[in-house]
Amino acid sequence: MKGKPLASIVSAGLSKFGKIDGLYARELFAEAAKEAYERCPNLDPKRDIKALFIGHMGESYEHQGHTGATAADWAGLLHVPATRTEAACCSSGVALKAAVYAVASGLCDVVMVGGVEKMTHRSTPEVTEFLAMASDFPFEQWHGITFPGLFALMATAHMHKYGTTEKQMAQIAVKNHYNGSLNPKAQMQKEITLEQALSSRVVAWPLKLYDCSLITDGASCLILTKPELAKRYTDAPVHIIGSGQASDTIGMYEREEFTSIRAAKLAAKTAYEMAGLTPSDIDVAEVHDCFTIAEIIAYEDLGFCRPGEGGRMAENGETALKGRIPVNTSGGLKAKGHPVGATGTAQAYEIYLQLTGQAEKRQVADAEIGLTHNVGGSGATATVHIYRRG
Amino acid sequence: MSAQSSSFTIEQFYKAISQKKLIGGKCRKCGKIHMPPRPLCDSCLSKEFDWVELPKTGKLLTYTVIHVAPTQFQTMAPYAVGIVQLENGVKIPGMIKETPLDKIKVGMPLTLEFEECQQTQQWPQWPRYHFKPA
Ligand SMILES: [Zn+2]
Numbered sequence: 197m198k199g200k201p202l203a204s205i206v207s208a209g210l211s212k213f214g215k216i217d218g219l220y221a222r223e224l225f226a227e228a229a230k231e232a233y234e235r236c237p238n239l240d241p242k243r244d245i246k247a248l249f250i251g252h253m254g255e256s257y258e259h260q261g262h263t264g265a266t267a268a269d270w271a272g273l274l275h276v277p278a279t280r281t282e283a284a285c286c287s288s289g290v291a292l293k294a295a296v297y298a299v300a301s302g303l304c305d306v307v308m309v310g311g312v313e314k315m316t317h318r319s320t321p322e323v324t325e326f327l328a329m330a331s332d333f334p335f336e337q338w339h340g341i342t343f344p345g346l347f348a349l350m351a352t353a354h355m356h357k358y359g360t361t362e363k364q365m366a367q368i369a370v371k372n373h374y375n376g377s378l379n380p381k382a383q384m385q386k387e388i389t390l391e392q393a394l395s396s397r398v399v400a401w402p403l404k405l406y407d408c409s410l411i412t413d414g415a416s417c418l419i420l421t422k423p424e425l426a427k428r429y430t431d432a433p434v435h436i437i438g439s440g441q442a443s444d445t446i447g448m449y450e451r452e453e454f455t456s457i458r459a460a461k462l463a464a465k466t467a468y469e470m471a472g473l474t475p476s477d478i479d480v481a482e483v484h485d486c487f488t489i490a491e492i493i494a495y496e497d498l499g500f501c502r503p504g505e506g507g508r509m510a511e512n513g514e515t516a517l518k519g520r521i522p523v524n525t526s527g528g529l530k531a532k533g534h535p536v537g538a539t540g541t542a543q544a545y546e547i548y549l550q551l552t553g554q555a556e557k558r559q560v561a562d563a564e565i566g567l568t569h570n571v572g573g574s575g576a577t578a579t580v581h582i583y584r585r586g
Numbered sequence: 587m588s589a590q591s592s593s594f595t596i597e598q599f600y601k602a603i604s605q606k607k608l609i610g611g612k613c614r615k616c617g618k619i620h621m622p623p624r625p626l627c628d629s630c631l632s633k634e635f636d637w638v639e640l641p642k643t644g645k646l647l648t649y650t651v652i653h654v655a656p657t658q659f660q661t662m663a664p665y666a667v668g669i670v671q672l673e674n675g676v677k678i679p680g681m682i683k684e685t686p687l688d689k690i691k692v693g694m695p696l697t698l699e700f701e702e703c704q705q706t707q708q709w710p711q712w713p714r715y716h717f718k719p720a
Contacts, residue, residue: 321657339680340659341667348650356692401651449669449679
C-alpha cells in the first residue's frame with residue numbers, strides 16, 4: 197500500500213557539531229544517544245532496543261575500526277547486535293535503510309540507527325587523503341583528482357551544459373550559512389555575504405572555499421520502531437513512508453553524464469513510489485550539499501525543478517527558509533557541518549524536528565512531509581527517505 | 587579460474603601502460619569495450635574478452651583546476667585534470683599538461699602521452715600518463 201509507514205521515528209539525538217576537542221567518536225556517539233534517551237522517557241533503552249546500525253566512514257582518523265560494537269557499548273547497549281555500515285558520506289543513509297529493513301521485516305520492534313565521525317584532530321592534507329578514499333583509487337586518486345575535484349568536474353559540466361554560474365552556487369552557500377546561524381548545534385553559526393563567498397580562495401576551480409562543506413566532529417541517532425508500537429513511546433512520531441537506495445560506478449568517469457547523480461535519481465524514484473507522493477508534496481528537505489553544486493544538482497535529481505534549472509531555483513530564493521520548498525534548514529553540510537558518517541541520520545534528525553514542530557527559529561510552518569537526500573562519494577551510493585508527520 | 591579470464595585486470599592495463607600501450611578489454615559476446623578491463627562484463631556477464639588497442643586521441647568532456655592538492659601532488663598545484671572521451675567513446679580521466687591552464691576548454695581535442703616510469707618500492711607502482719593538446 198502506498199504511503200504505508202515502514203517504520204516510525206520516536207526519538208532522535210544529535211551531538212554538537214564542530215571542532216569538539218577531547219571527545220572521541222564513541223564519546224560523541226554517547227552524546228547523541230543521551231539526547232535520544234532523554235527525549236523519550238517511555239523508552240527503556242536496555243530493555244527495548246534490539247539492534248544498532250551505525251554509519252562510520254574512516255578508521256584512519258582514530259586508528260579505530262569495529263565501530264558497531266564500540267558505539268553500542270558507549271551508548272549503553274552492550275550485547276545488542278551492532279552493525280557498522282560504510283558508504284563514504286552516505287554511511288548513515290545506508291544504516292537508516294538497513295534499520296528500516298530490520299523494523300519493516302518484523303524482526304526487530306525497536307532499533308537505534310545513527311552515525312559518527314571524528315575528523316578535526318587530523319591535519320587538512322590527512323583529511324583530504326582519507327576523504328579521497330570515497331573515490332576510485334587506480335584512475336581518479338592516482339591521477340591527482342581530489343574529492344572537491346570530482347564535484348568541480350560536475351560543476352564545469354553543469355556550467356557548460358546549462359549556463360549555471362559561480363554566483364548561483366555562491367547563493368547556496370549564503371542561504372545555508374543563514375540557516376546555520378539559526379541552528380545552535382551548527383558548526384558555523386554566522387551569515388556570509390555573496391561577495392565573501394565569491395572572493396574566497398579557489399579549492400578546485402570553479403569551486404571555492406565557501407562552495408565546500410566543513411571538516412567536522414559529530415554524531416547523530418534516531419530511535420525507530422514499528423508504526424503500530426510508536427504511540428507506546430511518543431504522542432508525536434514521524435513515520436518513514438519511503439526508503440530508496442541505489443548504487444553506481446565507483447569511477448565517476450564511467451558514467452553517462454556528469455550533470456546529475458543517477459543513484460540519487462533512482463533512490464528518489466523508489467522513495468516517491470513507496471510514499472505515493474510527488475516532488476510537489478514535499479514541505480521541507482535536507483539534501484547532500486557537500487559542495488554547493490551538489491545542492492543544485494539535488495534539486496534537479498529530486499524533481500524540485502527541471503534539469504538545468506537548479507541554479508535559477510537557488511537564485512530565486514525558492515529554497516530559502518521562507519521559500520516555496522525550504523532546503524537545508526539546518527544549515528546543511530555547508531554550515532551545520534559534515535562529519536561524514538553522521539550526516540545521513542543528522543539530516544533525518546532535522547526533519548524529525550521540523551515535522552514535530554521543534555525546529556525553533558528555523559521552523560517551517562505546517563511542515564507535514566519531509567525528505568532527506570544523502571550521497572556517498574561522487575554518487576556511487578545514494579539514499580532518499582520520505583517522512584510524514586504522525 | 588583460467589589464466590585468460592583472470593588476465594583482464596587493472597594490473598594488466600597498467601602493465602601495458604608501462605610498455606606505452608593503451609589497451610582495453612572487448613567483450614566477445616556484446617562488444618562492449620572496458621577501460622579498465624574487467625574479468626566479468628557488466629553488461630552481459632560474459633567472461634570472454636579480447637584485448638583491443640584504444641585510440642589515444644579524444645575530446646575533453648569536463649575539467650577542473652586543482653589548487654588544494656593532496657600531499658603527493660602539492661608541488662604541482664595548481665594543475666588541471668579532466669575526463670576525456672576517446673574517439674571510440676571510451677572515457678578516461680587524467681591530468682592535462684603541456685598547455686597554459688587558461689587555454690583549457692571543454693570540447694578541446696587532446697591526446698594521451700605516456701610518462702617515464704618512476705622507481706618506487708611501495709605499492710602501487712602504476713605508471714602514469716597525461717593528456718596534452720592534440
Ligand atoms: Zn558483454
